[in-house]
Amino acid sequence: MYMQISHLSIEGTDVAEPDGRTQGDGGTARRPRGRLPAYERIKAAIRTRIREGEWGPGDPIPGESELARDFGVSRLTAHRALRELAREGVIERRRRRGSRVAVRTGRDIVLEIPRIERLVTGLGAAYELRLLWRRTTVPPSEIRERLELAPGQRALHLVLLHLADRRPFQLEDRWINLLAVPEAAQADFTTIAPGSWLLEHVPWSEAEHVIAAENADPATARALDIEPGEAVLVIERRTRNRNRVVTWARFRHPGSSYRLATAFAPRA
Amino acid sequence: MYMQISHLSIEGTDVAEPDGRTQGDGGTARRPRGRLPAYERIKAAIRTRIREGEWGPGDPIPGESELARDFGVSRLTAHRALRELAREGVIERRRRRGSRVAVRTGRDIVLEIPRIERLVTGLGAAYELRLLWRRTTVPPSEIRERLELAPGQRALHLVLLHLADRRPFQLEDRWINLLAVPEAAQADFTTIAPGSWLLEHVPWSEAEHVIAAENADPATARALDIEPGEAVLVIERRTRNRNRVVTWARFRHPGSSYRLATAFAPRA
């Protein structure tokens, strides 16, 4: 498979959202408004050809100068399009050799897990929340370590059940470091999930995750309305802000009813 | 917390690898060789300040012009540094408002799962592979759909057991589309894992994943040397190349002994 296609469409009709974090139309130096930036149109055109199989992995694609000519832009603009595609893992570039469609080999898998609320509401299911437990106590040593707390220091412990269409969907076991988030002591978690509350009140800079499978213990089984011993998908998350652990949470999902599915997201 | 630091070090000493796909030194227009590009030095300097807590989430950071002045570069170079940091999710930018350290809110979780071999050998464990089953057959309809095969079309079916330090670690159930990879019919999978073999022989452009928990059925339990009914972490992967499904595989891990752990990796 070695084919070189010389001409891309000058007016790319297909639309791809810019994945930059910024919003709005963006600066449009001498560009009719409402249209995508030139470099985005070039990226979209290339992506389309790859997606539709016209250019397969390893195939060469037009170089910067050629793209610049075909699209009527400067070389820097074409350069930016190719550079970003390379960073997104869509293409590979070498000097003199040119650019080619990436051969995805030996990469780590990257899983993107959508947020729970979005997952539930996105499916059109009715979302419901139940606060099962709330205490401010000295955590057991295992939890204390994860929160990186001093011995004897108290923390806020919450247990909540999330329901989708009146069926248990997720059991949340959460500890909040009150030194990092004193306001949490006053917050009302009967209507707003602690995850959402924390998102709004405490910025964070880092998080760690663990995924595992375990058999439901009797308490978990009762809460999730499944049989004891049934497989449960466990996700643990620890969130930090400025070198301090803000919160640690363990989420349990009925393994039979919950699946994390995702398409490959290149490293970028 | 509202503090404005005016001066960043002109000669950033800390080193960050450019995450672009390209290697080598890169073009160095009027730049002493061996040093990072100017925009990378700026990025590194900013990241360092954030990492060390000097600038916390939500804090403003110097603007393009200020950085350009402090680092003695053009505005475009400073712009590129900030743009990339924004895309990586490290900072947030708004017109007129300026740039500030990102408040990580509402983002999807991104999990990075290292490849199995690397995981096993990285732990210093002895890796072993056993081919339990190999047949070329017409797959059951459930598998046929996943492979997007025509009815009656045959596919290569493999079952393998991966061991770490002589203990079952992963049970692999794989189907390979022989239309996409005819050479697979001749390959020897007793010594090389099909995953690795495919990586070397077939480029791929896309993959989908599913993660779930399930109870071990008797056959799985026997293979993994666990009790029937014990929780098993399941990962399914479907790989495509040019709109064709190359392979579909299901991996099962003993839930008690295997955990996927990862630090947060921003989208970028």
Added chain:
DNA sequence: CATCGAAATATGTATATGCAAATCTCGCAT
């Protein structure tokens, strides 16, 4: 006092230009 509008500011996009580095090709000398 409230509100609308102009100025100021910071980011976003784009051009034209120059040089550096990597690497493939080809011709020439041994």
Added chain:
DNA sequence: ATGCGAGATTTGCATATACATATTTCGATG
């Protein structure tokens, strides 16, 4: 034939410049 060196090509980095756009600030006006 083999190997070495001189282009040629393609990507990478950076500057100077210009204009567009979003948003805040501030002042004028009713």
